[in-house]
Amino acid sequence: MASPDKQQKRARRAKAKAKQNRVGKAKTHAVHPLLANPLVNEPFDDVDIDLSTFDFKDIEENGFDPAEFDDLFQAMRVGESISLLAMCLVFLQYPVLELVVAEEEHESAIDFMMGLLITYRGIFHDEDEDTAVSWVSSDAFQTAYNEASMILQKKYARGA
Template sequence: MASPDKQQKRAQRAKAKAKQNRSGKGKPSPVHPVLNHPSVNEPFDDVFLDLSKFDFNDIMENGFEPADYDDLFQAMKAAESISLLAMCVVFLQYPVLELVIAEEEEDPATDFLMALLIVYRGIFHDEEEEVTVEWLGSDEFQDAYNLASDILQRKNARDAGRR
């Protein structure tokens, strides 16, 4: 858990970024054009999530409640109207997923990410699990997901260099 001072600084940056996004002003992203969309670049800055209450082991044992991820799913749907790449960038920026990817072993983390994507596709595309799993293995999805991961790594490295 970040210190209260660090949390306050993050909150201030989030407010400034949200205000910038609402005004539509800002410099174009030097990392990738997909980040120029306000709904794609840091879409969860104004969403409060108490990550201290997130229990990955409980989710792995008992599953998760899709309603708990409505803010993620809505942001993904909005980004998907831009492109599949935009949807993947939004997905990978969700704070819960960032935590899971950073702190959990690869196989359980991958299972959790896939479960979220399966639920998302079931809700918004009325797809059965088998169809979604096939889509997740497609070159189109894999290319978009890998590029999204690369874009966010470059963005995070650039942001870290500014601090």
């Protein structure tokens, strides 16, 4: 588990980023029309996520409990009902995922992301791991994921 100082720093960064993301939201729809939808744009603003207690090393060593990520999976399901691109936008805005990508090794972050996506597909689409991996590897998913990443880069570059 991270030291109390590191946990406090993470919590401060998360709060600052959440505040920054709330400021100027009206402009985000100019980046992409999907961002006009509050279920897609900052879908976790009202979810209480304590990043200071998140222990990535424990997840690496022991795996994760899907129940702890129910808020993510439910938001992804709503996004997927809109479009695959909307689901990818929701996924990439999850604060825990943002923290992992920012602070962990690239390979570990990718493994974590794959684990989340595979678990999501298993829960909501009753897919086994191989089928879920094929879906993640599909051109349709890769295109939507890359487009979502670009949309969010533009959004954050505008400071919205």
